[in-house]
Amino acid sequence: MRILPARDDVLLVEVDDLDQALALHGSLRASPVPGVGRPVPGARTLLVPFDPWRVGARDLAAVLRDRVATARQAAGQPGSGAAGGRTVEIPTVYDGADLADVADLLGWSAEEVVRRHAAASWVVGFVGFAPGFAYLTSDDDGLVVPRRDTPRTRVPAGSVALAGPWSGVYPRESPGGWQLIGRTDVVTWDADRDPPTPWAPGDRVRFTVVRESVRGRSAGEVGGSGRGRRSGPPTSPRTTDLAGAAPSGPGLDVVTPGAQALLQDLGRPALEHLGVSASGAADPRSLRAANRAVGNPPGAAAVEAVGGLRLRARGPVVLALAGADAGAVVHPAGAPDEGRAAPFARPFLLADGDELALGHPARGWRTYVAVRGGVDAPPVLGSRATDTLAGLGPAALGPATRLAAGPGGAADAVAAHDVGAPSPSTLPAPGEVTTLPLVLGPHDDWFDAAGLALLAGQDWEVTARSDRVGLRLAGPSPLARTPAARGRELPSVGCVTGAVQVPPDGLPVLFGPDHPLTGGYPVVGAVASGHLWLLGQLPPGALVRFRPGATSPHS
Template identity: 60%
Template sequence: MRVLTARDDALLVELDDLDQAVALYESLLADPVRGVGVPVPGARTLLVPYRPSAIRAPELAAELRSRPLVRRPAAEARTVEIPVRYDGEDLAEAAALLGWSPEELVRRHTAAAWTVGFVGFAPGFAYLTGDDPELVVPRRSSPRTRVPAGSVALAGPYSGVYPRESPGGWQLVGRTDAPVWDVTRERPALMLPGDRVRFVAVTSAAESRSAVENDLRDGSGAEDDPQVVLEENRNAAGVQVVASGVVAVVQDLGRAGSEGAGVSASGALDRPSLRAANRAVGNPVDAAVVEAVGGLRLRARGPQVLAVTGAVGEIVVRPGAPRPRPGEPFALDDGDELRFAAPARGVRAYVAVRGGISVPPVLGSRATDVLAGLGPDPLRPGDLLPVGVPERGLPAVGPRAVPAPAVPAPPGTGLPAPGETTVLDIVLGPRDDWFDAAGIDLLTGQDWLVTPRSNRIGLRLDGTPLPRTPDRVGAELPSEGCVTGAIQVPPDGLPVLFLADHPLTGGYPVIGAVVAGHVPLAGQLPAGARIRFHVRDVPRPDGTTPAGGTP
């Protein structure tokens, strides 16, 4: 077992194989460690987030090393049956690659005993390993841009089922109607790490639907995913979107706790600004708000109290009225509009409404996850955002009537601007050993440009590419969990800095990660800004502190 630093509040445990990774995952779920969050299994790793205030890295590493790496008995594992119509586009080609007939591939795929190793790539996408060592096929040389939902596929030693339409490079051998991902269930992912899976060949769509309906009666399935639909209703109270600007989405503090099902926490990119906006209007700090990039206009439907924080230009509520300051609560009468100019610094503004944005929660959160497709769609003109019931005893407010609450720094100041260089503290690891000293110097010794291709999933950076060590050129890294702030380096050597909607697992080496306290600053970096990475020394899992950085 190797225990590596993944961030200043996360460790990556490297094990011999997938069985050991799942065994440690099962151990932590059965006997949790105080201060440790939901672990994320990978192909032969386990990402373990923790609170440094509750447990230190060396103590956690010692606890992890003490755990027996023994899987729970097969009889205790949950078994899932997947009915499959074996008519996939790649069935004949995959069989030929194995030197088998299509019928032989189907026979061996259904005869194999499959186990869920980990869930990643997309919510509910389970990586299954089987007990047939010969059932190994390469990925397609050219990935498809569209793989239909329910496709049953093979790649390397894995099998899997695509839960929703998405791009993909696996070999498609069949289709299923089994609802492998459904947020209306208590357990949204049909398959979770440690589950046993059996594929059953069916000959018709009717037979497949019959098998699925039996599962539904047994409580293991449900209806299709609900869609959070926002419609214009001129008679309802709330705030209406007049113009959405570049992009506007609903956000809160995210849906932590679903990582085992392949769902990242998502949530606001600049969480301090979200909390400050909610405090200003008297909401709980985790209430849902609007996160906006440029040009947002909202109209009050009924009297409302709002506050704006983050990257904000001049705020206007009505011609001739006093202009509220960022972080200050203000009132809108029915029909009044809020608009604010593009900010000179930063990129994302946060608009809180007293009572909170009350769209239906999905997996316990109202946040929009653009990669996973969870929560409300990005906002459009005409959408009406319902507002919840505010806390009792809050005072009425007019412009400037109530002073803004204290916040750590004046919102909208000290944020990054295009052309300026922002220093982000990072910790190295877990895969900095894929790069030599010259590569580390390149990472920290140049300014990286934030390109316009950046979004909530990640910042794409431009600069002098980072070369891998000669022995790692062309090497593939088995999928492993990634934290928000991870600096992943694809084969072209140009880093991608993961933000809130990043994929939960990835297969490119992570050279380092932005420390947790600087992640909100990373979320405010506009295109054209520059980043300088500074290595911060944190205690290693072995108890030592590396030299070269600063604490």
């Protein structure tokens, strides 16, 4: 057993196998430790978040060591740590893009791969990576293949895949590094279903070979009665479309969304057991500041914009801006050629028909536009945040989107006061270096001293391929694993925002708010929790310098 740092406010517990990880998870759920959040199981790990001001890292580690000893006794025989036991059938068309490569890796024919994958008895180990993505383990020890050296940026929804000893079904289109061997039309995630995912740890899964996909059937319906069964056609995981809505009362109409405009609040904490990450504003400090300026609760929904946004007031509304200073201009109704500069981090009034236009910031990346009363939109799993990886929450804003202000949105006195917004002049800029304190671990031992020196000694550029899922970094020299770690496969582990994951190509990915909940590439370190807000303000072309050595305030 090892207890390793995963961030200054997160520990990773490594145990012998999945049963012990699930037993330890059950222990923490049944008898919570004060100050500890919801743990995230992995293949043989448990990611344990904690509040450093309520429980110190050393004290928590001691508690976890005692719990692991008990969990080992509770785990007993293999399989006893899991719950459930229902069987879910997955009709599969075996025509995946990597089927031939998998056959070559295993030294089998493609037909043998299909036969053994369908003949194996699969069991749900845990749910992670993305909502509804179940890690399935089988009784066939030969079905073990490495992940792809470079993950795909887009894997189609319904893809049936292999990685290490695991198989899985991608619930929606997303990035991924697993080997694709087939596809299914079974719906494994539906936010309108209760529960949204049809399987839980311990459930059995059987893949059946079909020549045509099975449309319009959810896993709950295919698998018989019980959890996940529902009437009516299933829906795939998708966002709420606000386009064409006709809300009454004051609000905003999107004239031009710019490069990207999303609704964000403070996210969906404590849903990790469903494979749902917290998501929420990429720069929560600026979201809170914009909301404070208009008198909203700090977590009210607001617009997160990446340059070029243009909004038109529908009735009088009070707005405030925070984050990156995009040189916002107010154009009065009926006078589009006239304009006045909009104040920053201060509330201001838009009269009916006035337009607010954002340019492109010289520093920083995201600007937050809060409206008094908050943006009123249908919540999904308790939040109005848009999770771009999971496909949860409102769709990206488009030219036809109409946004309604929530209760209390009517304009009245506009008072200026300090809201504690980060100064735009201190935000990162292209070509400039931003230093980020880094907590090494949990897999820094996959890299030797020279590799760790390279990580900290060179500047890493934020590439244009970056998004809310992760910042893809490029540097003069990629990170090389130790000889012992080359070709080694990492059992999937829970990941945190700010984690620096290193694929085999040696180019780090810095996880953002919409990151996968679990991952299978080593994490060399994580940005300290107090600096995570900066990740949302790193524009393409910015340079990052990591400074290892950050620790928990109570470690």
